[in-house]
Amino acid sequence: MNAIAPGTSRRALLKGGAAAGGGLLLGMFLPGLARVAVAQDAGGPSGSGGPGTAAAGFAPNAYIRIDPAGAVTLIMPDTESGQGIWTSTAMLLAEELEVGMDQVKLQAAPPDNKLYASPLLGEQATGGSASTRADWIPLRKAGAAARTMLIQAAAQRWSVDPATCQASKAMVTHAESGRSLSYGELADEAGRQPVPKDVKLKDPATFRLIGTPQKRLDTPAKVNGTAVFGIDMKLPGLKIGTVSASPVRGGRLVSINEAAARSVPGVQDVVRLDDAYAVIGDHMWAAKMGLQAAAPVWDDGPNAGVSSASLTQALDAASRGDGVVAKQKGDPASAIKSAAKSIDVVYELPFLSHAPMEPINTTIHVRPDGADLWVGTQVPVRALMAVAHETGLPPEKIQVHNQIMGGAFGRRLDVDSITQAARIARHLDYPVKLIWTREEDIQHDLFRPFYYDRISAGLDAGGNIVGWTHKVTGSSVMARWAPPGMKEGGRLDPDAVEGAAETPYDLPAHRVEYVRAEPQGLTTAWWRGVGPTHNVFVVESVMDELASAAGKDPVSFRRGLLGHNPRALAVLDLAVSKSGWNQSLPHGRGRGVALQFAFGSYVAAVLDAEVAADGTVRIHRADVAVDCGPVVNPDTIRAQLEGGLIFGLTMALYSEITLSNGRVDQSNFHDYRMMRINEAPVVEVHVVDNPAGSIGGIGETGTAIAAPALANAIFAASGRRLRRIPFATGQLASA
Structure with missing residues (x-):
């Protein structure tokens, strides 16, 4: 797809809307709708485009195109990384446009914040479980507007009242006269x-697609092998390269044996940067062998002494200072001081890598007169500007030719690897595909922050909560990635306290503080839910600690705090009822419960876990209930909750990035391991269809709920309370 030409006036855009190669072209606006002129392109899911510059005040974020042949194209503002968003978004359009899913073609949007910025994220980006929430009304309005215009065109041709015409299956019919016209026949008019x-918009009671299970539009190509991921790119004259960067962030390259690298058969070029070097060859093996032969010498720089111990000590020290207040209700400190029982605990969550199955890769061709970039990215505009x-x-x-991604989990919200690729490609006169090895991908990741949380809470004589304080200490991703999102004069990261400042519960006295503490020698980033993946673990674990101290059932204890929150109470009761909560289990097994409100959705989970004498944990079953408001594709909801849960359980059991001498210790899946198929529990997802509720996100909800439900199940099974992730076997082995 070609971009709108720079300097194009709003008048020209409006005049050109009906004449862009023939057919109907509709741009979607917030809050209104208007047509725009965009040159037509026959590109498919890997379509590309330049940035363009729209006229002032003209900011659509998606397009519908219907050509004279009747083909309906949705130019997708959201990127597909396996989460199924292209299918769900297409359903919104197809529902209101009255076409079948088989009649919708998808095309990746070009990078342009003025045209495609997400109303929730403020720029053209896919993340934060925001896509369906952002598209829910605008895309349906776009489809409804297009349908209205098609009906008007047919009524005008027939000289009848538009109210007597109906649209269905890409046809407009006039029942009284028996006449009908296809969308393709009506497109020009x-x-x-x-x-x-x-x-x-349609009454939800009349929905044909929304709320029904639909097959994913990207599945056939992924099954038959025709889907093109970034790592699959093939171009005439393409060479393959791989990269090695300083093992310590901030370090510099002193020397390499370039002659040795070039002597490897198949090696074509060696490119040296100040902090990295790349070897380019005819194939990946030549590049990898050349990389090894180069035998680099590094100057580790100022971060050579950084270790996990030093970073933890720094967080502990920072957590003892005052933070910026994110929540203040009542006087919890006084209430806790006079409480009948109280707890004062510290929870720790480690740095985490993204480790998607498709490692970092960038294909790029830099020429004197321009450049082409083929990459899977969640932020195409940032990629272009890099x-x-x-x-x-x-x-x-x-x-920018945006590709589907083999996993992202927030890693591709950053463009550090694209910046590096552009620096390398400047030295080459041919297209190059730069692929990071798994080791490079893990050791040079941008990591989920390490959090160090201090929580105090008190109970009265009846076992009721009287006060709760929570101090979150950790890095701020928001301050680096989106500074305008910071609050309190730039001191408060709202993501870092999500799930802590606002919980599902009615707490009588509640204070939450945030202490920003940036780690030496590391950069932190988004990771399939940052704030909630740590805060929900802390809050729900402490909730269980308090229930135990009060001598109450964990579910009953929570119910007593949810009288004001019927949606939260409903998902809790649903998950509990499906799990057989009150049924007995064999010795060494226990059930744990967790509840959350995050990303706009209510989720509850009950896990059944077993702890063996050697400390091995086996998870038998998970029941997850979700209320995300209106349901678009229930299959996607189930798949995302299942996958997110496994992702979160993997974190809880195995995931941790540690450092020694400034270097990341982990390097591949042998020491940064994934949950294996035989370890995965049976997962039952129970979806509440709540058409009247506000729509919520799904992608990160399963990840956030997993760890606390497992921790509480482990406590029920073994009596051991784990306050640090991962749940190492050594913490659980019998004495």
Whole structure:
């Protein structure tokens, strides 16, 4: 897809809307809708485009195109990384447009914040479990507006009242006369109709697609091998390269044996940077062997002494200072001081790597007159600007071809690897595909922050909570990635306290503070839910600790705090009822419960886990209940909760990034291991369809709920309370 030409006026855009190659082209606006002129392109899911510059005040974030042949194209503002968003988004459009899913083609949107910025994220980005929430109303309005215009065109041709016409299956019919016309036949005329300012969305009771299970549109290509991921790119004259960067962040490259690297058969080039070097060959093996032969010598720089112990000590010290207040209700300190029982505990959560199955890769061709970038990215505009910054090329001379991704989990919300690729490609006169090895991918990741939390809480004589204080200490991803998102004069990261400042519970006295503490020698990043993946673990674990101290059942204890929150109470009761909570279990097994409100959705989980004498944990079953408001594709909800739960359980049992002498200790799946198939529990997902509720996100909810439910199940099974992730076997082995 070609971009809108720089300097195009709003008038020209509006005039061109009906004439962009024929057919109806509709741009989606927030809050309104208007047509725009965009050159047509036959590209598929790997379609590309340049940045473009729209006229002032013109900021659509998605497009519908219907060509004279009747093909419906959705130019997708959201990126597909296995989460199924292209299918769910297409369902929103197809529902209101009255077409079948088999009639919708998808095309990746070009990078342009003015056209495709997410209303929830503020820029063209896919993350934060925000895509469906952001698209829920605008895409349906876009489909409804297009449908209205098609009906108006048909009614005009037939000289009948539009109210007597109906749209269905990409056809407009006039029942009284028996006439019908296809969308393709009406496309040109529809493009000349006025865009309705207000459109009536369908009554949910009449939905045909929304709320029903739909097969994913990206599955066939992934099954038959025709899907093109970034790592699959093939181009004429393409060479393959791999990279080694300083093992200590901030270090510098002193020397390499370039002659030895070049002597490896198949090696074509060696590119040296100040903090890294790349070897390019005819194939990956040549590049990898050349990389090893180069025998680099590094100057580790100022971070050579950093270790996990030093980082933890720094967090502990920071946590003893005052933080910025994120929540203040009542006087919890006084209430705790006079409580009948109290707890004062510390919870720790480690740095985490993303480790997607498709490692970091970037294909790029830099020329004197422009550049092309083929990459899977969650932030296409940032990717484009990274290339522009490193090459000095104007943005309009750079084309970004966004690819589907083999996992992202937030890693591809950053463009450090694209910046590095552009620095390397400047020295080459041919296209190069740079692939990070698994070791490079893990050891040079941008990590989920290490959190160090101090929590105090008190109970009265009746076992009721009287006060709760929670101090979160850790790095701020928001401050680096999106500084405008910070609050309290830039001191409060709202993500770092999500799930802590606002819980599902009615706490009589509640204080939450945040202490920002950046780690030496590391950069932190988004990781399939940052704040909630640690805060829900802390809050729900402490909730269980208090229930135990009060001598109450963990479920009953929570119910007593949810009278004001019927949606939270409903998912809790649903998960508990499906789990057989009150049924007995064999010795060494226990059930744990957790509840959360995060990413706009309510989720409860009950896990059945067994702890063996040697400390080995086996998870038998998980029951997860979710209320995310209106259900778009129930299959996607189930898949995301199942996958997210496994991701979160993997974190809880095995995941930890540690450092020694400034270097990341872990390097591959042997020491940063994944949960294996035989370890995965039976997972039952119970979806509450709540059409009247506000719509919530799904992608990260399963990850956040996993660890606390497992920790509480381990406590029920063994009597051991684990306050540090991962749950190492050594913490659980019998004495």
